[in-house]
Every structure is written in structure tokens, then in C-alpha cells.
Amino acid sequence: MSIAEQLQRQHLAALTPYASARRSMSGDGIWLNANEAPYTPSVDAQGDMLNRYPSFQSDRLNGAYAAYAGVAIEQVLSCRGSDEAIDLLIRSFCEPGRDGIMITTPTYGMYAISAQTQGAKVIDVPLVADGDGDLQLNTKAMLAALDGVKLVFICQPSNPLGNRVDRKALQAFIEAVGSRALVIVDEAYIEFVDDSTQASAAQWLNDYPQLVVLRTLSKAFGLAAIRCGFALANTDIIEVLRKVIAPYPMPQPSLQAATAALSTTNIARMQALVAETKALRDDFIQWVSRRPWALKVWPSVTNFVLISVPDATQLVSNCAANGVLIRNQSAQRGLNNTVRVSIGSATEMQKLMEVLP
Numbered sequence: 459m460s461i462a463e464q465l466q467r468q469h470l471a472a473l474t475p476y477a478s479a480r481r482s483m484s485g486d487g488i489w490l491n492a493n494e495a496p497y498t499p500s501v502d503a504q505g506d507m508l509n510r511y512p513s514f515q516s517d518r519l520n521g522a523y524a525a526y527a528g529v530a531i532e533q534v535l536s537c538r539g540s541d542e543a544i545d546l547l548i549r550s551f552c553e554p555g556r557d558g559i560m561i562t563t564p565t566y567g568m569y570a571i572s573a574q575t576q577g578a579k580v581i582d583v584p585l586v587a588d589g590d591g592d593l594q595l596n597t598k599a600m601l602a603a604l605d606g607v608k609l610v611f612i613c614q615p616s617n618p619l620g621n622r623v624d625r626k627a628l629q630a631f632i633e634a635v636g637s638r639a640l641v642i643v644d645e646a647y648i649e650f651v652d653d654s655t656q657a658s659a660a661q662w663l664n665d666y667p668q669l670v671v672l673r674t675l676s677k678a679f680g681l682a683a684i685r686c687g688f689a690l691a692n693t694d695i696i697e698v699l700r701k702v703i704a705p706y707p708m709p710q711p712s713l714q715a716a717t718a719a720l721s722t723t724n725i726a727r728m729q730a731l732v733a734e735t736k737a738l739r740d741d742f743i744q745w746v747s748r749r750p751w752a753l754k755v756w757p758s759v760t761n762f763v764l765i766s767v768p769d770a771t772q773l774v775s776n777c778a779a780n781g782v783l784i785r786n787q788s789a790q791r792g793l794n795n796t797v798r799v800s801i802g803s804a805t806e807m808q809k810l811m812e813v814l815p
Contacts (some may be wrong), residue, residue, distance in 0.1 A: 474571075487781035488806045493617070493647075493762045495680030495731060496803035512710040515700070519713055522720035523688055527660050527673065532693045535700065536716070537707050540646060540672040540687035543699075544611070545572045547642060547670065547689070550702045551608045552578040560603065560610040562595055564618060564790035566644065569611040581607055584791055585619075592757070593792075594624050597631045609640050614659070615647045618787045618798050620758030622651065628659070632666050640695070642670045647760040649678035649732050660690050667692050677761060678732050679719050684712040735761050739801045742811075746799075751815055753795075762800045770795045773815075780813040782806075 515536060524531040537543050548559065558579030561569045570580045583600045585593035595612065604610075614623040632641050643659040651657045660671045671690040676682040686708065689699060708716075718724060743763055747755045751773075754766035764787065767773050774786045774797060785798040801807065 487778075487783060488802065488809055489783050490800040490802050490806060490810060491783040491785040491798075492682070493677060493760070493800045494682045495677065495735070495761070496806060497680060497731075510710070511706050512708060512713055514705060514707070516708075516713045516717070519717045519720070522717055523673075526720055526725065527658070527688075527690060528655065529660055529663055529690055533663055533690055533696060535689040535691075535696050535703070537687055537689065537703060539676060539685045540644065540674045541568055542703075542707070543672050543687055543689040544568055546699050546702050547609055547640070548572050548576045548578055550698050551640065552576060554578060556606075557608045558606050560600060560607045560639075562600070562612060564593070564787075564793050565611070565613045566617045579606065592621055593619055595627055595631065597627055597634070600631065601634055604635065604638055607639050609642055610635065611642045611644060613644045615651060615760050617647065617760070618762075618764055618790060618793070620756055620760045620762055620764055622657070622759055625657070629662065632662070632669055635668055637668060640668050640670055641666075642672060644672045646672065646674045646677055648673070649728070650736060650760045652759070663690060663692060667694070670695060675716055675719060679728050680731065681715060681719055684715045686712055686716040735801050738804060738807055739763060742799070742801065742807055745811060746814070749815065762798050764793075764796055764798050766796050768795065770797050773797055777810070777813050782810050782813045
């Protein structure tokens with residue numbers, strides 16, 4: 459046993475790290491396995507002031523994002539992707555070995571991984587099928603399981619499913635939770651939803667002190683490499699997170715690139731890219747729905763499509779052998795033999811369709 463194995467926190471011995479798309483599969487070829495934009499619509503960052511520590515919280519960036527999201531600047535915390543916001547929330551509000559978080563599988567894997575890393579319990583209340591076969595929140599069971607839960611994580615739109623959470627059910631759940639826990643609505647893919655401003659839970663912040671909304675520039679803005687995300691919440695929650703976040707959380711080039719991306723011109727470019735991605739997604743859904751091996755094509759309002767297939771491992775392997783990476787989602791609860799395909803450029807999607815059976 460190594461010295462690291464001897465000295466690590468005991469609960470980490472049984473922890474399986476999150477297998478990110480880039481960590482589990484990378485290399486040359488076409489990458490359609492990480493839900494990234496196929497190109498970046500915004501301008502390059504400038505390289506000045508690199509000899510100075512960056513701002514703890516950039517007023518320019520936070521102000522620009524507040525204007526974009528329709529919230530007050532005091533309700534914005536910028537951080538290294540929404541992954542850091544997830545970790546900050548757990549470190550700030552969950553006592554190790556005592557408190558827990560709630561997840562609703564199938565969902566984004568980092569909620570559970572971050573909780574386990576911090577020694578917080580994970581309470582899973584799986585999604586349930588509605589009358590149309592769509593997987594939605596089991597709000598009755600969620601409310602019944604709130605004892606000991608400090609944070610409830612809800613992915614809206616869902617990753618890996620691609621669908622929207624029922625808006626009325628979500629709002630009713632937030633109201634019913636009250637002051638017992640924080641409800642974190644992860645809106646990484648909100649820009650791909652029609653009428654995204656009205657669809658966002660951010661407009662509820664002034665009504666619900668228990669609400670936190672997570673956002674990112676990694677998806678629609680095409681800036682996954684700069685690691686910029688945001689926690690939107692009322693000021694008391696933001697102040698607690700500011701106690702825990704690193705003193706210089708974001709590099710200066712990231713701050714510059716993120717601020718540039720939020721200009722009026724670049725928001726328009728982002729929206730044009732989103733419209734193109736949505737059209738390519740709908741075309742791909744029509745195409746793949748006609749393939750006999752596509753047992754189910756899950757509805758999507760995001761930049762990816764989930765597909766049930768006879769043998770996910772073989773399909774992912776065959777695509778990789780032909781230079782196209784897609785994601786196997788079969789380890790998710792209830793998603794045996796499913797693959798997730800990110801929507802790339804028109805050229806990349808054409809190559810994918812040539813590679814698929």
C-alpha cells in the first residue's frame with residue numbers, strides 16, 4: 459500500500475472518479491462525445507496584464523453575465539465552470555458524514571462524485587416515466603426523502619436525457635421544499651431551449667431564497683476550454699460561497715474571453731450557432747429515427763441526442779475505429795445500451811452518419 463493510499467481520507471478509497479469524456483476517450487478524429495460546440499463564435503482573449511493576479515470576482519464579467527441572465531450583479535458568482543460551483547456548494551453547506559445531497563438519476567455524474575469526495579451522503583430519487591414515457595421528477599418521493607438533505611440537484615434540461623423538466627412540477631417542488639434545503643437547478647444547456655429566457659429558473663430567484671441556478675459558457679458559447687461558469691443565487695448564498703472559493707478562481711485570459719463572449723455582437727453569434735445546432739440536431743433525429751438499430755431516439759432540446767441501441771459498447775467502438783467519438787451512457791440507471799451523440803458541425807455530422815450502420 460502506497461503512502462498516498464495510507465494517508466488519504468478513508469471514504470476516498472472506494473470513490474470512483476468521474477469519467478469525463480476527455481478523460482475516458484480522446485485522440486485524433488471527430489469529437490462528438492462531450493457536448494461541446496463545434497467551434498467558438500466569439501473573439502480571442504487579449505494577452506495583457508498576465509503579470510498580475512486576476513480579480514477575485516470580476517465586476518466586468520459578473521455585470522455582463524447579470525445583464526445577460528436578467529439578474530442583479532450581487533446574485534452572480536463566477537467560477538471555474540459549473541463543476542466548481544457544484545463542489546463549492548457541497549463544501550459550503552454539507553457537514554461531512556452528516557449531511558447529504560439529493561440527485562435524480564439518470565443525471566449528471568459530478569453531483570454524486572463531488573458529494574462523495576467531500577464525505578456527504580447521496581440520496582437518489584430516480585426519475586419516473588410520465589404518461590408519455592418521458593422521464594420526470596418524482597416530486598412526491600423527493601419531498602418524502604428530504605431528511606438530512608441540504609442540497610437538491612436538478613439538471614434542467616436533463617443531461618444525459620436531453621429533455622426538459624416539467625416547469626410547473628419544478629416550481630411546486632421548490633415552493634414545497636421551503637427552507638429545508640437549497641434547490642440547485644443546473645441550466646448548462648438552457649440556451650438550446652426555445653424561449654430560453656422564460657424557460658430559465660433564474661427569473662424565480664427573487665421569489666425563492668432557497669434557489670440556486672448554475673450556468674456555463676462551455677456549451678452554447680463554445681468556450682469549454684476557458685472553464686467559466688456561474689452560480690446565480692440570492693446574496694446570502696453568494697456570500698457563503700465567496701468564503702470558500704479560491705482567492706483567484708479564474709485566470710485572466712479566461713476572464714477576458716468570457717467578458718468578450720458576453721458582448722452584444724458575440725451573444726448574437728452564439729444564438730446563430732445555437733440555431734444552426736438545433737437544426738442539425740433535428741435533422742439527425744429524423745435520420746437516425748429511420749435506422750433499424752435505433753431502438754429509441756430520446757427527445758432532445760439540447761445539443762445532444764440519446765439513443766437506445768442493441769449493443770452500445772460495440773457501436774461506440776466501431777465509431778471510434780472510424781475516427782468518430784460518441785459517448786456510452788449505459789452505466790446510467792435505467793439507460794442500459796444507450797449512446798449519447800453530441801451535435802457537431804454539418805461536416806462532422808455527415809461523417810458520423812457515414813460511419814454509423
